[in-house]
Amino acid sequence: MNIVLNVTETERWSVLTQCIEGEFCLAEEIESEKGNGTYVLNDVCQVSFIEEILSSENIETVIVFYQQAEYYLAEKIRNGVELIYASEEWMGSLCQLTLLQKKNRTRIKLYNIEQALGEIPVLKNSLNSFGISVLNEHESEVSERDIYFLCACQFVLQTDEFKNFNRFMQAVSYPFKASSRIKIDVEKLIRFLEKNKGLIRGMEQENRLISKQIVRSHKCIEERIFMLRDENRKYKKLLLDNDKLKDLYDSLKEKSEGMVRERIDLLSKLKTVESENSLLIKQLQNVQNEIEAIFFNKDNNNSVHQKVGNEYSKIDFKKSFLIKEYKLSLLEEEVQALKKSYIWKVTKPLRLLRKIIFSKKTKFRxxxxxxxxxxxxxxxxxxxxxxxxxxxxxxxxxxxxxxxxxxxxxxxxxxxxxxxxxxxxxxxxxxxxxxxxxxxxxxxxxxxxxxxxx
Incomplete structure (x- = not known):
């Protein structure tokens, strides 16, 4: 499969595509095509698209057409595009293209659109080698060479970067017989300027009037700007005062809310104190009643103290009893262990003798x-x-x-x-x-x- 495409936006591409025989389609449709013929892409293609389709093994050759710098810039200026923007766009696109072509020399072939339109038979012989047919009978008009074209040529000549890159593109592209040098009919341009001299003078006078109007408008605008700045300063001052008033309002509101909260807390505390006071009064009354009862029941209190003392003495007795019980259990364990041992039985006569002579105190563990x-x-x-x-x-x-x-x-x-x-x-x-x-x-x-x- 062979792909024929264009990387520069120019009206001359539609003229050239009328000479080439093949199936015409858009770039986004090429992925669905699986035939072995020639496909001509109508729209302008990006270099990234070329790099993408080269990854397919089904693509044998990519014929890339581009517009020469002078023609491209003249067409852009004529359509109202700034010269600097158009030059950067052309240079950026073709720099990427040459880098990609350097990596894929056998699969990417570069052609100058203007040279191809000027030498259709040579283009036919070149593309026939790739199995692409070209109509020999087609005649194309020469690209318009007006004052815009003259400006574009002058820009390329005085810009070394463009001039050198134009030569480089001529070297890496298909070598047509015609030179890439551009011929300009100077006399025709002079006649054009003479013919439009009155128009130019009218435009100059109109420009002077417009300039005066611009100056007056500029003064009015400056006065208006000054007034707006003054009003803006006053507005900012009002905003600042408003912010201060808002902060003061927020502060007063916060203090007011704090005072309300404090009042509520004080009221709740007052209620708590009143309830505590009532409880204390009741407790004092109870204490007073108890004191009176103590005085009237002194004898009963003495008996109560006596009972408490008896309980404590019982507890002490109980603890001493537990200690003695524990000591007794220790003694019984030792006695039982000794009585069961063989040594106890053997040493029984000695114990009897020792019991007579010594007295022994049991030690608890x-x-x-x-x-x-x-x-x-x-x-x-x-x-x-x-x-x-x-x-x-x-x-x-x-x-x-x-x-x-x-x-x-x-x-x-x-x-x-x-x-x-x-x-x-x-x-x-x-x-x-x-x-x-x-x-x-x-x-x-x-x-x-x-x-x-x-």
Whole structure:
């Protein structure tokens, strides 16, 4: 498949496409074509499109036509486009094209549109080698060469970059016989200028009048601008004053809302104080009634104090009884262990003899620590046994159980002390390996350590 396309926007392309035989289509339609013929694209193509279609293996040759700089610039100026913008557009497009052609010399062929239209037979021979047919009978008009064309030629000649790039494009394009040099009929241009001299003078006079009007309009505009600036300053001042008033209003509104909130808070506090006062009055009345009752029931109070004292003495007795019971259980365990041993049976005569000579005192296993725990208000034996039924089943004294096993098993001695939280709060206790409740009894209380509750 061969593709014939144009990269410069010019009216001369529509003239050239009348000479070439092939299927005409748009650039966006070429992707759907899968034939092996020649496709002529009517619209102007970007260089990026050429690079895209070259990626297809079905495309054999891309014939790229471009318009020479002088003709392109003259046509653009004639249509009202600025010379600088048109020159940058032409240069940018063809620079990209030459870079792409350098990478794909065998697949991209460059042709000058004006030279091709000037030598149709040569173009026919060249394109026939690619299997593309050209109509030999077609005759094209010469591109218009007016004052715009003269300006374009002068611009290219005095701009080295354009002049050199024009030569480079001539070198990389198909070599037609005709030279790329442009011939201008100077006498024709002079006659054109003489013919339009009156028109030019009228235009000059009109331009002078327009210039005077522009000057007057410029003065009026300046005066109007000055007035607008003055009004703008006044408006900005009013905006500034308005912002200040708005800030003042917001500040006063915020203070007013604050005062309303304070008033509401004071009213609520007043109600709270009044309710508290009424409660205090009731409490004072109750206290007064209690004091009167105390004076009238002095004897009854004495009996109450006596009952309280009896309860405390019962508690002390109970704790001392528990300590003695614990010591007795220790003795019984030692006696039972000894009686079951073989040595006990063998040494029975010696014991009888030693009993006659010496008297022996039984030592409890760490009994002082157990006694300290039992006597502490932070240990509740009944609560401990009720909380942990397995301790009651083991027949071990609850204080000894907590000393030896309970703290390690994360059990609580009572609802008033939490050994795990005590160790967590004081890491030095954990490092000592001491029972947390025993540590508090012996050291922690004197050191001012707090009691962690459950």
């Amino acid at each position: 760490d009994s002082e620590s157990v006694e300290a725990i039992l006597l502490s208000d932070l240990f509740d034996s009944e609560w401990y046994l009720a909380q942990y039924p397995d301790v009651a089943d083991s027949k071990i004294n609850p204080a000894e159980h907590y000393l030896r096993f309970g703290a390690v098993e994360h059990r609580l001695p009572s609802q008033l002390f939490d050994g795990d939280r005590y160790i967590e709060k004081y890491p030095d206790v954990a490092g000592s390996g001491m029972n947390p409740l025993l540590h508090y009894i012996k050291f922690g209380e004197n050191e001012g350590r707090s009691i962690p509750k459950k």
